[in-house]
Amino acid sequence: VDLAGSESVKHTGATGDRLIEGAKINQSLLTLSRVIAALGSPSRSHINFRDSKLTRILQPSLSGNANMAIICCATPSEMYLEETRSTLQFASRAKLVKTRAQINEVLDERSMIKRLQKELALAKRAANGEVDMGQIKELKSEAAKAEDVAKKAQEKYERLKANILNGGMFQGTLLSKSRKRISSKVNSGSPPTARGRFLSPTTDRRRRRQ
Missing domain, CATH: 1.20.5 (Single alpha-helices involved in coiled-coils or other helix-helix interfaces)
Structure with a gap:
């Protein structure tokens, strides 16, 4: 998953829809940072994966049964010193997360x-x-x-x-x-139905001549 970096308004000067999009990105990254910190904590209890769509999507990978690699990008520019510090802190917390990947087997x-x-x-x-x-x-x-x-x-x-x-x-x-019913009707010699008489006029004429 390729994640966008922190959208600082003072650097981007964004307005309107771009400003709203940047706020959502920052909120998702903040939630991810909290989840990573909770996963790396020795005394972790409940992990709030449902706090954002991003953490819900990453839940299968972050839960433990996966080989996970996190690459953090930073810049040496003094202009983004605060962002670089936050990125390195995130990377330090991510190093504490332990996973145990296992091959999913078919239980036959x-x-x-x-x-x-x-x-x-x-x-x-x-x-x-x-x-x-x-x-x-x-x-x-x-x-x-x-x-x-x-x-x-x-x-x-x-x-x-x-x-x-x-x-x-x-x-x-x-x-x-059903077979028993048909057999019993044949053996009892039941009279032909109206449909049977209608469909066989030749037989009726022969009977009348006799």
Whole structure:
């Protein structure tokens, strides 16, 4: 995302629509600066990503599961000394943000088997004292989440399968009942309908001649 720099009115001399646009840019940058400061704080609690459209768009990247790079541009001109100082402060706060990017996996049977094999190998290394227990707890938590997602997906599949089977049985029952009705009418020798007499005048003439 290429962000515009701070729009200082005393430098730009903007008026009208340009002035309104500059004010919105400054507000978005201020909100982004607050979010970055909160993400880099050791005692962070709730992050207000919804305070601006910019931070809402950047939320997936700033939340942690991404490889993120921030490039800050500054000028050596004394005219923009205050802007340069603010930019460097922002860059210093951004350096404190820690992310843990992970590859998003499709939770099918093969990926589950690979995950379990990885856990088994890690457990063996932990038994030999080669791995920190903190890593084991983190992997166990991820495995529990993966199993929960897989379980819900399996339950959804079973429900869909049952609905399809029940729908097929219902159609089969209706077809069977319809065939039974037709068979009972033929066996009972019910008189032809008005439509049948109208469509077969030749048969009626033969009966009259006989």
